[in-house]
Structures are given as C-alpha cells and as structure tokens.
Amino acid sequence: MSLSSMPSAATMFQAYASISTAITMFKTMIHQLVPQQVQCYIETKIRRYFRPNSSDVTLVIEERDGMGINDVFTSAEIYLSARISPEFQRFKITKRPKDTGVNVKFGNCGKITDSFEEIELVWKFVNEAKKSISRFQDDDEGDFSEKRSFELSFSKQHKERILNAYIPFVLNTAKTMRNEKKIIQLHSLSGNCYSSINWDSVNLEHPSTFETLALEPALKKTIIQDLDRFLKRKEFYRRVGKAWKRGYLLYGPPGTGKSSLVAAIANYLKFDIYDLEFSNIKRDADLRRLLLSTKNRSILVIEDIDCSVTMPERNVARTNHNIRRDRDQEITLGGLLNFIDGLWSSCGDERIVIFTTNHKEKIDPALLRPGRMDMHIHMSYLTSESFTVLANNYLEISDPLYNSFKEAKQLIEGAQVTPAEVAEQFMKSEDPHVCLQSLVKFLKQKKINEQMEKKKQQEEEEANTTDNDKQLQRIKTLTTDNSLQS
Numbered sequence: 413m414s415l416s417s418m419p420s421a422a423t424m425f426q427a428y429a430s431i432s433t434a435i436t437m438f439k440t441m442i443h444q445l446v447p448q449q450v451q452c453y454i455e456t457k458i459r460r461y462f463r464p465n466s467s468d469v470t471l472v473i474e475e476r477d478g479m480g481i482n483d484v485f486t487s488a489e490i491y492l493s494a495r496i497s498p499e500f501q502r503f504k505i506t507k508r509p510k511d512t513g514v515n516v517k518f519g520n521c522g523k524i525t526d527s528f529e530e531i532e533l534v535w536k537f538v539n540e541a542k543k544s545i546s547r548f549q550d551d552d553e554g555d556f557s558e559k560r561s562f563e564l565s566f567s568k569q570h571k572e573r574i575l576n577a578y579i580p581f582v583l584n585t586a587k588t589m590r591n592e593k594k595i596i597q598l599h600s601l602s603g604n605c606y607s608s609i610n611w612d613s614v615n616l617e618h619p620s621t622f623e624t625l626a627l628e629p630a631l632k633k634t635i636i637q638d639l640d641r642f643l644k645r646k647e648f649y650r651r652v653g654k655a656w657k658r659g660y661l662l663y664g665p666p667g668t669g670k671s672s673l674v675a676a677i678a679n680y681l682k683f684d685i686y687d688l689e690f691s692n693i694k695r696d697a698d699l700r701r702l703l704l705s706t707k708n709r710s711i712l713v714i715e716d717i718d719c720s721v722t723m724p725e726r727n728v729a730r731t732n733h734n735i736r737r738d739r740d741q742e743i744t745l746g747g748l749l750n751f752i753d754g755l756w757s758s759c760g761d762e763r764i765v766i767f768t769t770n771h772k773e774k775i776d777p778a779l780l781r782p783g784r785m786d787m788h789i790h791m792s793y794l795t796s797e798s799f800t801v802l803a804n805n806y807l808e809i810s811d812p813l814y815n816s817f818k819e820a821k822q823l824i825e826g827a828q829v830t831p832a833e834v835a836e837q838f839m840k841s842e843d844p845h846v847c848l849q850s851l852v853k854f855l856k857q858k859k860i861n862e863q864m865e866k867k868k869q870q871e872e873e874e875a876n877t878t879d880n881d882k883q884l885q886r887i888k889t890l891t892t893d894n895s896l897q898s
C-alpha cells in the first residue's frame with residue numbers, strides 16, 4: 413500500500429472516535445436494557461470458555477452443599493465483608509435495629525483481592541439466577557432462585573498451603589467475627605404455594621432471660637446446669653456415639669412461660685431459634701430440606717406439638733377423615749422424630765430441640781419414650797417463690813411491708829394462677845401499690861368464681877345421680893310388675 417492511499421491521521425482519529433462512541437453507547441444500552449441477572453449469566457457462560465491462566469487454580473465454593481449449607485461459603489461471606497476493596501463494584505448493605513454496624517452482602521460479579529503469607533489471591537462472587545417456574549404460574553412469571561458461589565483463584569504451586577492453612581484461617585476468622593457481633597436470630601418459615609418455602613429471619617428481640625423468668629428457683633438451676641453440661645460435653649457425645657443434641661419437652665397450661673423459657677434459653681446460649689410451623693409444609697421432602705438447612709448452635713422449636721402433626725402411631729380407631737388427613741399432610745410424628753433423631757441430628761452439632769404443649773396427656777407415647785426428649789419440664793402455676801421473682805421484676809419490690817404484697821402471696825399459695833395473669837395485673841399502673849391491690853382483687857374474684865364453678869359442678873353431679881336413681885327405681889318397678897304378671 414502506498415503512503416498516498418493511506419487515510420490521514422485526522423480521518424483515523426475520527427473513525428476511532430466514532431467506534432469508541434458506538435461501543436460506549438452499546439455498553440450503556442446493554443446495562444440499561446438487559447437485566448443484571450441476565451448480564452451475570454452471560455458473563456458466567458463466557459468465562460467458562462476463557463479459563464484463567466493455566467498456572468492458576470480456582471476453587472469453587474458454592475453456598476449449598478446438597479441440601480445443607482456450605483460452612484466455607486458463609487464463613488467466606490463474613491470474612492470478606494471486612495475486606496471490600498475499591499475495585500468491588502456492587503454489594504448490598506443491611507442493618508437491623510440491634511446491629512452494631514452494617515452487614516455487607518455481595519451483589520453480582522464482584523472481585524476482592526487478598527494476600528496470605530505473600531500469596532496473592534483473588535476472590536470472585538458469582539450469582540447465577542435461575543428462573544424456577546411454578547406449575548401455578550404463567551411462563552414469564554416465576555421466581556428467580558439464586559445459585560450463589562465464591563471462586564477463589566491463586567497460583568497452582570500454593571494449592572496445599574491454601575487448602576491446609578488459608579481456608580482454616582478464613583473459617584476461624586469468620587467464627588471470631590461472628591461471635592463478636594452475635595445477634596440472635598429468629599428464623600420462621602415464609603413462602604406459599606407459588607414460591608418454595610424457606611427460612612426468613614429477624615433479630616430476636618425477646619427480652620426474656622433466666623433472671624426475668626418466674627420459675628421455681630430449683631427448677632431454674634436444674635435447667636441452667638443441664639444447658640451448661642450439654643455445651644461442655646462435645647467429647648462425651650462423640651465417645652458414646654450420640655449426636656450432640658438435647659431435647660426438651662415443655663408442658664403446662666397456657667401463660668406459664670413456655671415461650672418465654674425458649675427465648676431465655678436462646679439468650680443464655682446465644683443460639684438462633686428456628687420456629688418450625690407445620691401449617692405451610694405439605695410434604696416430607698420440604699420438611700427434610702428445611703431441617704437440613706438449619707445451622708449449628710441453634711434451637712429448633714415446635715410449639716403445640718399435640719396439634720401440629722398427625723399421630724398415626726396412636727392406638728385409636730382411625731376414621732376416614734383421619735386417614736385422608738395423613739395422606740394429604742404426609743408429615744407424621746413418627747417420620748418427624750425419626751428424622752430428628754437420626755439423619756438430621758447427625759448432620760450438625762450443638763442442636764437443641766424443644767417441643768411445647770399445653771396437654772401432655774394428648775401427646776403420642778412415641779414422643780415420651782425414654783431417650784426421646786432428654787428432659788420434661790413442667791411449667792406450672794405460680795408459687796409464692798416464683799411470685800416474688802415476678803413482683804421484683806415488674807414492680808421492683810420484694811418488700812413484705814406492703815400489706816397487699818403479703819396478702820397476694822398468701823392468696824397465690826392456694827390458687828391456680830399463671831404468671832401471665834399476674835403480669836397483666838402488674839401492667840395496670842406505674843404505682844406498685846395500685847398494682848398489688850388490683851392483683852388482690854383479681855385473686856379474690858378468681859377464688860369466688862372457682863368456688864361457684866365447683867358448686868355448680870356438684871349440683872350437676874347430684875342432679876345426674878338423682879336422675880339415675882329415679883331411672884333405676886323405674887326399671888326395678890317395671891321388672892317387679894313383669895314378674896308378678898308372669
């Protein structure tokens with residue numbers, strides 16, 4: 413090509429300017445028109461064809477390990493949240509009322525560099541959105557379920573060091589960070605027939621502690637000692653070949669503090685609570701998936717167990733209705749217990765399972781068998797000792813000089829009063845004296861009502877007996893008449 417046929421510098425510059433403007437416009441259009449999830453999906457696909465330098469290794473750390481949670485992923489998330497670098501393009505921050513600082517969550521396709529013993533490492537966050545279409549929905553609706561993972565790249569020669577030293581370092585650092593700002597979470601089920609059921613969490617704001625609980629002091633001490641022993645006995649459980657799990661059955665009338673005790677245990681141990689509500693779960697498979705996605709150092713609570721699951725093991729004649737319900741619901745107490753005792757408990761450590769009920773007598777014997785629930789805790793009506801704790805907490809008094817305090821204490825001894833009933837009276841005024849007087853009035857009225865109820869019952873019984881006597885007399889007369897006639 414001759415020099416004269418070459419385009420001038422100005423023409424080349426113009427061409428360059430228009431090409432780069434076109435590229436910029438194209439990029440902007442893609443950013444504006446193509447959803448982030450699709451962009452990320454395309455990038456992931458392209459990346460597959462352009463593997464990193466062949467002297468590099470990439471570890472893929474997915475969020476889920478089968479049906480369970482991958483601890484390396486959650487630890488990496490915590491560890492990296494303190495290492496966000498300027499080149500990281502997109503991340504989410506959240507803060508709940510009790511959190512001391514903001515929590516960082518990763519957005520799409522970000523990169524973080526780190527170094528360990530002078531080894532250069534690159535972390536990359538990948539979020540592949542998968543569209544799952546429910547059979548109840550039109551094709552273009554449907555949920556985007558996320559498949560989140562981290563990719564950790566480094567030079568091949570350091571593979572051993574990274575696996576044996578760096579990954580344990582990340583796990584330990586995350587554990588320390590987690591404990592430092594541990595906020596207890598309450599996980600409950602969310603979802604409906606259009607989307608899959610999953611755990612949703614909020615910070616546990618329940619202020620109940622063992623100090624505020626009005627319980628018999630001896631019982632309180634036994635529970636605390638049992639919890640302490642459980643925490644210390646990791647080696648023991650391993651040695652005897654048992655899963656590191658403890659089960660409690662809390663039973664007693666409504667308002668005696670079963671839920672408050674669950675919160676007190678969580679606050680004491682700093683364990684998260686998983687509140688398992690069966691009404692949304694239709695299949696055993698969902699139940700297993702949800703149980704397997706619970707974390708270690710947590711409490712699984714199933715309230716009102718006598719009403720929650722069907723009890724096919726009971727020796728009662730089953731009606732058609734019962735049988736249909738079993739088949740529809742497909743969650744049975746036997747299945748639940750077997751899973752909790754067996755596979756689930758062997759998949760985790762430091763698990764506590766708590767069942768609550770207002771009617772222990774209605775519970776399936778399978779649940780009460782020795783070895784099933786380690787401790788049965790009876791939450792009963794107030795005694796004079798637990799009343800003193802409650803009065804101390806609510807009114808900041810334990811002063812026997814208050815006449816109404818003494819009177820209330822005496823009345824409580826002979827009555828069946830729940831802590832919830834007394835707490836309600838203690839909320840009526842800021843003046844302790846007024847509250848105590850209101851309580852005394854309430855207790856006296858309760859006593860009168862109970863006496864009247866008792867009298868009514870007696871009268872009904874007597875009336876029934878008289879009716880029966882009359883009927884017997886009539887039968888006797890009839891029999892005598894018949895024998896005379898014959």
Ligand SMILES: Nc1ncnc2c1ncn2[C@@H]1O[C@H](COP(=O)(O)OP(=O)(O)OP(=O)(O)O)[C@@H](O)[C@H]1O
Nearest residue numbers: 624625626627666667668669670671672831832835
């Ligand atoms: N033992 C207790 N000590 C202190 N407060 C209590 C106690 N029991 C109940 N209360 C008070 O009564 C309220 C209701 O108690 P809670 O929900 O814990 O009872 P429950 O036995 O779980 O009742 P239910 O069986 O109806 O669920 C609580 O908010 C708390 O204020």
